[in-house]
Amino acid sequence: MANTMPIEYYQQLEEIQAIDFVIDELVLYLDTHPTDQNAIQQYNHFALYSKQIKQKFEESFGPLQKGSVNHQQDYWAWSGPWPWQV
Amino acid sequence: MEGPVPFPQRGEEIVWIYEKKLQYPVKVSTCNPTLAKYLVEQYGGADGELAAALRYLNQRYTIPDKVIGLLTDIGTEEFAHLEMIATMIYKLTKDAKPQALKEAGLGEHYVQHDSALFYNNAAGVPFSATYFQAKGDPIADLYEDIAAEEKARATYQWIIDMSDDTDLNDSLRYLREREIVHSQRFREAVEILKDERDRQKIF
Numbered sequence: 656m657a658n659t660m661p662i663e664y665y666q667q668l669e670e671i672q673a674i675d676f677v678i679d680e681l682v683l684y685l686d687t688h689p690t691d692q693n694a695i696q697q698y699n700h701f702a703l704y705s706k707q708i709k710q711k712f713e714e715s716f717g718p719l720q721k722g723s724v725n726h727q728q729d730y731w732a733w734s735g736p737w738p739w740q741v
Numbered sequence: 742m743e744g745p746v747p748f749p750q751r752g753e754e755i756v757w758i759y760e761k762k763l764q765y766p767v768k769v770s771t772c773n774p775t776l777a778k779y780l781v782e783q784y785g786g787a788d789g790e791l792a793a794a795l796r797y798l799n800q801r802y803t804i805p806d807k808v809i810g811l812l813t814d815i816g817t818e819e820f821a822h823l824e825m826i827a828t829m830i831y832k833l834t835k836d837a838k839p840q841a842l843k844e845a846g847l848g849e850h851y852v853q854h855d856s857a858l859f860y861n862n863a864a865g866v867p868f869s870a871t872y873f874q875a876k877g878d879p880i881a882d883l884y885e886d887i888a889a890e891e892k893a894r895a896t897y898q899w900i901i902d903m904s905d906d907t908d909l910n911d912s913l914r915y916l917r918e919r920e921i922v923h924s925q926r927f928r929e930a931v932e933i934l935k936d937e938r939d940r941q942k943i944f
Binding site: 686 | 758759760761762763764765766767808810811814815818824827828831832922923926929930933
């Protein structure tokens with residue numbers, strides 16, 4: 656399974672990882688600085704953007720999480736490789 | 742038909758949801774069971790990611806409200822780190838023959854588990870809940886958390902020192918940095934609780 660995915664898989668996944676890292680950092684910061692409006696604004700911006708790029712990824716490569724739309728009409732699966740398989 | 746699900750408000754995320762991705766990419770240069778044997782310290786060891794996740798998530802129920810969110814978010818991130826460590830161990834050992842595992846000091850592991858992962862430390866000692874505490878005293882618990890992050894950071898450094906896998910070391914350096922960030926956030930949480938305590942004394 657290793658390295659058999661198209662280049663777009665890795666590119667899109669890496670962008671998701673980068674954006675979600677920004678969110679992770681902002682959330683931990685906001686946990687101890689809950690009134691920083693600039694950080695809240697940044698958080699909301701990246702939270703929305705993360706949802707958009709994940710939706711695009713899921714249309715091509717299958718669901719990232721429970722609750723995502725299953726784009727294959729005739730078969731439900733955690734389609735695509737698992738994180739340790741790529 | 743229900744409308745689109747609104748973006749969850751902070752504090753409403755009452756279940757854990759698996760997300761099918763790593764927090765940071767994990768690449769491995771070559772099959773290296775010796776390195777896997779060292780890395781398992783961060784999987785099932787005293788200062789490893791499993792101990793960290795269980796420690797923080799368990800402390801939440803009796804800690805003041807102001808730091809429950811931080812413990813939840815850091816505890817959850819530790820599970821993401823656990824999956825990164827598992828991915829490293831899996832990739833470093835998946836192509837290793839029994840003889841190679843034996844030479845790496847993993848002969849006993851192979852006899853017990855084949856190539857399955859198991860929660861034990863680098864010396865093969867199984868994981869134990871005695872690795873962490875829950876004292877119910879918020880400052881005592883948070884000081885333990887700060888110490889845990891610093892010990893995990895040191896362990897990552899020692900593993901990096903033992904590793905010549907440049908791809909893997911990139912991911913290990915990322916994890917080492919996360920320990921520093923978590924430690925600093927826990928230090929801020931201590932200050933938040935001290936401020937609150939001091940305010941309560943003023944009438």
